[in-house]
Amino acid sequence: VSTVTCDMAMSVDGYTAGPGQRLDAPFGDGPVDRLTRWMIEAREDNAAEIAGILGAGAYIMGRNMFGPDRGEWDLSWTGWWGEEPPYQAPVFVLAHRPRPPVALRGTTFTFVPGVAEAMALARDAAGGRDVSVAGGAATVNQFLAAGLIDELRLHVAPVLLGRGERLFVGVPGSDLVPVSARQTPLVTHLTYRLPR
Amino acid sequence: VSTVTCDMAMSVDGYTAGPGQRLDAPFGDGPVDRLTRWMIEAREDNAAEIAGILGAGAYIMGRNMFGPDRGEWDLSWTGWWGEEPPYQAPVFVLAHRPRPPVALRGTTFTFVPGVAEAMALARDAAGGRDVSVAGGAATVNQFLAAGLIDELRLHVAPVLLGRGERLFVGVPGSDLVPVSARQTPLVTHLTYRLPR
Numbered sequence: 217v218s219t220v221t222c223d224m225a226m227s228v229d230g231y232t233a234g235p236g237q238r239l240d241a242p243f244g245d246g247p248v249d250r251l252t253r254w255m256i257e258a259r260e261d262n263a264a265e266i267a268g269i270l271g272a273g274a275y276i277m278g279r280n281m282f283g284p285d286r287g288e289w290d291l292s293w294t295g296w297w298g299e300e301p302p303y304q305a306p307v308f309v310l311a312h313r314p315r316p317p318v319a320l321r322g323t324t325f326t327f328v329p330g331v332a333e334a335m336a337l338a339r340d341a342a343g344g345r346d347v348s349v350a351g352g353a354a355t356v357n358q359f360l361a362a363g364l365i366d367e368l369r370l371h372v373a374p375v376l377l378g379r380g381e382r383l384f385v386g387v388p389g390s391d392l393v394p395v396s397a398r399q400t401p402l403v404t405h406l407t408y409r410l411p412r
Numbered sequence: 413v414s415t416v417t418c419d420m421a422m423s424v425d426g427y428t429a430g431p432g433q434r435l436d437a438p439f440g441d442g443p444v445d446r447l448t449r450w451m452i453e454a455r456e457d458n459a460a461e462i463a464g465i466l467g468a469g470a471y472i473m474g475r476n477m478f479g480p481d482r483g484e485w486d487l488s489w490t491g492w493w494g495e496e497p498p499y500q501a502p503v504f505v506l507a508h509r510p511r512p513p514v515a516l517r518g519t520t521f522t523f524v525p526g527v528a529e530a531m532a533l534a535r536d537a538a539g540g541r542d543v544s545v546a547g548g549a550a551t552v553n554q555f556l557a558a559g560l561i562d563e564l565r566l567h568v569a570p571v572l573l574g575r576g577e578r579l580f581v582g583v584p585g586s587d588l589v590p591v592s593a594r595q596t597p598l599v600t601h602l603t604y605r606l607p608r
Binding site: 228229230246247250370372374375376377378379383384387388389390391392393394396397398399401404406408 | 424425426442443446566568570571572573574575579580583584585586587588589590592593594595597600602604
């Protein structure tokens with residue numbers, strides 16, 4: 217059985233993206249590059265955690281993480297990542313409006329209307345490897361609230377954003393089991409197991 | 413010159429106390445005992461951090477951390493801690509309504525109306541040792557927003573509270589400098605320096 221993981225880059229004050237997310241600023245306004253600097257500028261320091269993110273057997277993401285929502289699908293849009301997305305496993309995108317799959321180098325983006333269907337398809341595709349809930353915050357909050365995530369990996373960047381999209385909104389209280397904590401200069405990695 | 417420190421016990425979802433704080437539940441409702449278990453049940457594991465909290469030369473706290481606010485002062489109330497409070501240095505309590513100081517074993521609670529006055533008195537009393545902003549969240553947020561805290565020490569308990577009093581409300585964005593991260597079974601200690 218797959219472990220369902222979730223990696224989220226977060227500020228110390230609990231934001232995963234700034235306000236004003238849009239086409240030319242997918243993480244929104246403010247110093248949000250601080251959230252992901254560790255992945256770009258310090259790959260060696262954080263090699264184990266990056267490998268953990270990239271090692272899943274399937275991914276689930278929200279509609280807005282695939283691209284900006286402007287009503288009808290723009291079929292020329294194939295995701296924020298260009299021809300070579302970082303995902304080297306199938307990606308299931310939660311989207312009410314149907315569209316054909318997008319096949320790119322290493323992955324296929326498949327569009328599914330509901331959480332249960334996405335989870336079933338992702339578990340099947342993962343073949344026993346991890347299923348990763350990739351974001352954004354609203355999608356992760358939905359999965360957390362439904363008790364569908366086994367392991368939460370917070371990557372806490374040393375920044376206060378002051379505003380933006382917040383993790384844990386609508387997620388009820390529960391005990392967590394601490395697994396590990398590791399600090400590198402650009403990020404502190406905190407891993408917790410969640411109750412089923 | 414004193415370093416201004418702030419130690420806050422916090423849930424993973426960013427709450428420092430539950431909702432419904434009152435006389436018989438100073439931390440509010442919910443599993444808020446999880447926030448402070450490490451201080452009570454695991455003193456050895458967390459000896460360095462506890463020593464850090466108790467080693468300040470003076471403390472500043474909000475009105476509600478001293479006791480429940482019911483309008484006029486109840487002069488028989490001498491704080492939540494009984495005859496032997498944990499503070500072994502002068503404590504300055506922010507309170508608009510004047511009342512005489514409370515002298516207990518090891519400390520004196522002095523009531524001052526404003527942040528600037530509290531800070532000046534605390535720095536003077538600390539004699540070069542740390543000034544600790546002790547809480548609660550609203551008071552800490554006020555000091556953070558004013559740029560008055562040098563070192564923030566978050567003690568993150570492995571629990572989601574889901575609701576309650578939130579740290580960082582109204583605190584603008586800024587870069588932090590990570591100092592240390594250390595995990596023990598009941599808490600993860602994260603220390604950051606803040607810009608002046």
